[in-house]
Amino acid sequence: MKITSAQELNELKNVEYKKALIDLLYQLADDDFIISYRGSEWLGLVPHIEEDVAYSSITQNTMGHAAIYYQLLEDLGEGKADDIAHGRANTSDWKNAILLEEVNGPGNWLYQDPKYDWAFTVVRNYFYEVMKKIKIDSLKNSSYEPLAQVAIKVRSEALYHLMHWRTWFNQLVCAEGEARRRMKEAIDKAWKDVAGLYSLGPNRDAIAKAGLIESEEVLKERFIAAIKEAFEKLPLEFPGEPGMERGDGRAGVHTPDLKDAIDTLSEVYRLNPAVPW
């Protein structure tokens, strides 16, 4: 079954399918949204000026990806894209993976003594982009064609992001001393929540059955294979079964870090919802 537009889906009155689609779109949108928010907090603080150009460009692209998923939700009657992004004050309405909401480190941008962790940032972004490519490759064959079309577009941009973070990851892991030590610590830390990236949440079966994306087992298998292959070429051992220690963000389980992020990023919206973002 292929569904070519929001209009066609609404006419079909296939409640199960629509529910699964909306759930998946929130997962995709919120992942991109919150990781690009964390990226924006690095502006002016990254290790060198070329990285500032690169990371802010990646962050801008990724925010664009979130926006297009929110637009697909708007088309399905979930409300205005801006309201969806900024108007959900209750964290249980958010579907992003917990790994992505975690603060970059202690302190706050810009004058509150930010001591952000670059190693954790590199590791988190690298794992995220590896997973994102696997998902996008699967979404290219989604039964919901507007989503498949977006996936093709997103993929052409995201390949450069993966290349960027892979370069940082490999170079820091292969370095000596503090860089390597901190990378290993960051890998161990991220691995405890990394399974949240491929989780499809409580509606996983309905999402796969609707042909929106391949099953969680397949996504997991591909993620593990990709990381194993990468780690074999590096002085790194595969860390074993990926964890989801702090819970599944797809089920609305989150940490106080998400609440703080939403309060900050939606501050202008709450003052005046008519302000464009």
Added chain:
Amino acid sequence: MTISLLEEKVVKQLETVFDPEIDTVNIVDLGMVGDISVSNNTVTVNLLPTFLGCPALGIIKDNVIKALNAISEIENVEVNYVNNPPWTSDRITEKGREGLKQFGIAPPPVQLESDGSWQVDCPYCGSPYNTLENIFGPSACRSILYCKDCKNPFEAMKPISTL
């Protein structure tokens, strides 16, 4: 006036809309214009976003609406961004490539090598002897390079394909 004449007028007007950051290339030559349909007094134009997060998209849309409203026979203008077909850098026309060079931006490589690598020529001296300083640049669509021959830093349009 016949539809086809009106369509011609529409394209002519679209050719007056430029990328707000590159004033030597219009959106038609940039490959951003998809389907155009004209019926009665309404024109619908589909635009292809170059990059999904490009902040110029809103400005370009507003400028398209303004340009088309200037056609006296047209009463309603509808402009949509669509993702199908996806914009790719090979949609840039020969004239568009020349316009980029005039601005000091190397056009994207026409063809990627089989291993995915690519080569661009310096927009100032034409030399292929240059290095990639940063695949990301001052806007989503550009990279930063340095010419080893004429010693100029320059920018290049990033190759974007769906392969």
